[in-house]
Amino acid sequence: MAYKLNKKAEAFLDHSNGCLKRLKSLQSYLDSSPAVEESSALFDDNFSQVYSVILDSLQQHQHLYEKKGTKPSISEILSHLAVFRKLLLTVKPLIKKKWQYRSILNLFEQLLDYRIHCRIRSAVFSILLHFIDIMDDAADVNLLSLLKRGVIWASLYPGGLLEGTEYLRLSAPVTEGGFSSLWAANDGNSTTHDAIELVRSVLVFVDERKDGFTFWWSIISSTIFRVLFPKIMLAVGMTSEDCQEGFIDQCPPEMQSVISEFLIRWCETILGDGNACLAGVLLEHSVHFEFMVECLGNSYQTLDHYEHVDILQRSVNVYVRWIQGQNRPKVFNESTQKFVEKLCFQLSLLFYPRPPSIYVSRGSDCADDAMGPNGKM
Structure with a gap:
C-alpha cells in the first residue's frame, strides 16, 4: 500500500x-x-x-x-x-486468533515483574486489560492464571498496598533476568494512592463493558475483592480458603470508597430499564449479592458519613427506586427483592445498634449504642 x-x-x-x-x-x-x-x-x-x-x-x-x-x-x-x-x-482479529500469543504473554510477565518501576507496570497492566478484552475467552486458563496469580498486586509492589504480604510473594510472577534490572523500582515505589488509582482504572474498565459482565465480575471477584475483602468473601461462601494470612486485614477507607461507588453503580444499573438480563446474571447466585450487600454495609459503618454522604444517599435512592418502581420484569423480581431488602437492612443499622460483626473493626457511632433496654441513656 x-x-x-x-x-x-x-x-x-x-x-x-x-x-x-x-x-x-x-x-x-x-x-x-x-x-x-x-x-x-x-x-x-x-x-x-x-x-x-x-x-x-x-x-x-x-x-x-x-x-x-x-x-x-x-x-x-x-x-x-x-x-x-x-x-x-x-490487529484485534489476529489477536483473537492467538497471533504471537505465547510471545505476548511472556512479554507481559516480564514487564509486570514486581521489581520493575511502578509507572511501567501500571501502563503494562492497562494494556493487559485490553488484551484480555480482545481475547474475550473466559476459558483461557493462561490469561486467568496471569491475573489470578497476583499480577494486579504485582503492579502495586513495592511500597504499595500489599507490601510484604505472603500472598504477593507467592503469587507474583518473577522472571529471572529479563528487564527487571533495567528499570528497577527502587526509585519508583508505588504508594497506596497508586494502588487506589490502579483499582479505580480496573473498575472503570469493567463499567464500560457491561456485555461481558460475567467474565469481568469473575476476574475482579477472584483478584481485587479476594484480597481486599477476604473475610466477607469467606463468610458469604465466595471462597472456601482461610484468608487470615497474606491478605489485607482492613481495606483502607479511600479504597473502600472506590469499591463502594462501583457496587452502587451496579445496584443502580440492576434497577434500570432494560437490565433484566444483567440483573439475572449478577443475582443468579445469592453469594454475589450477599457479598455486595455486606461490602456496602461495611462501608456504611467504616466510612466518614460527612465525607462520603453521597454513598449513603445513593444507597437510599436505590431502595426508594425499588419501592417506587413500576412494571419491573418478573425475571428478577424475587432475587432483586431479597437484594434490596438486605441493602435496606444494612442502612437501618446506621440508626440501630449493629450486632457483633467480623466485618467492622470499630463500633457503631450511633447514639442508640448508648441506650439502655428501656430506651434511656
Whole structure:
C-alpha cells in the first residue's frame, strides 16, 4: 500500500535503519496525531514488523545496559508501550486468533515483574486489560492464571498496598533476568494512592463493558475483592480458603470508597430499564449479592458519613427506586427483592445498634449504642 504519511514515519519504513530508530520513528508519528484510518492502515499492513521492532528495541536496551551501563528513561519506555498498545488495538482479529500469543504473554510477565518501576507496570497492566478484552475467552486458563496469580498486586509492589504480604510473594510472577534490572523500582515505589488509582482504572474498565459482565465480575471477584475483602468473601461462601494470612486485614477507607461507588453503580444499573438480563446474571447466585450487600454495609459503618454522604444517599435512592418502581420484569423480581431488602437492612443499622460483626473493626457511632433496654441513656 502506498502511504501518504508525514516524514515522521519514513524512518520506520526504511528497513536499513536500526530497531531503536525505527521504533522512535513510530513514536514520533503517533505523537503527531495522525488520522485514525491512516495510522491503522500503517500498523495493519506492517503488524509483524512493528511487533518485531518493539521486541528488538527492548532487547537492545537490555544489551546496551549490560555492555555500557546506559538505560532509557521511563518516559521513553512508556512511549514504546504506546506503540505496543496501538498495535494490539489495531490487529484485534489476529489477536483473537492467538497471533504471537505465547510471545505476548511472556512479554507481559516480564514487564509486570514486581521489581520493575511502578509507572511501567501500571501502563503494562492497562494494556493487559485490553488484551484480555480482545481475547474475550473466559476459558483461557493462561490469561486467568496471569491475573489470578497476583499480577494486579504485582503492579502495586513495592511500597504499595500489599507490601510484604505472603500472598504477593507467592503469587507474583518473577522472571529471572529479563528487564527487571533495567528499570528497577527502587526509585519508583508505588504508594497506596497508586494502588487506589490502579483499582479505580480496573473498575472503570469493567463499567464500560457491561456485555461481558460475567467474565469481568469473575476476574475482579477472584483478584481485587479476594484480597481486599477476604473475610466477607469467606463468610458469604465466595471462597472456601482461610484468608487470615497474606491478605489485607482492613481495606483502607479511600479504597473502600472506590469499591463502594462501583457496587452502587451496579445496584443502580440492576434497577434500570432494560437490565433484566444483567440483573439475572449478577443475582443468579445469592453469594454475589450477599457479598455486595455486606461490602456496602461495611462501608456504611467504616466510612466518614460527612465525607462520603453521597454513598449513603445513593444507597437510599436505590431502595426508594425499588419501592417506587413500576412494571419491573418478573425475571428478577424475587432475587432483586431479597437484594434490596438486605441493602435496606444494612442502612437501618446506621440508626440501630449493629450486632457483633467480623466485618467492622470499630463500633457503631450511633447514639442508640448508648441506650439502655428501656430506651434511656
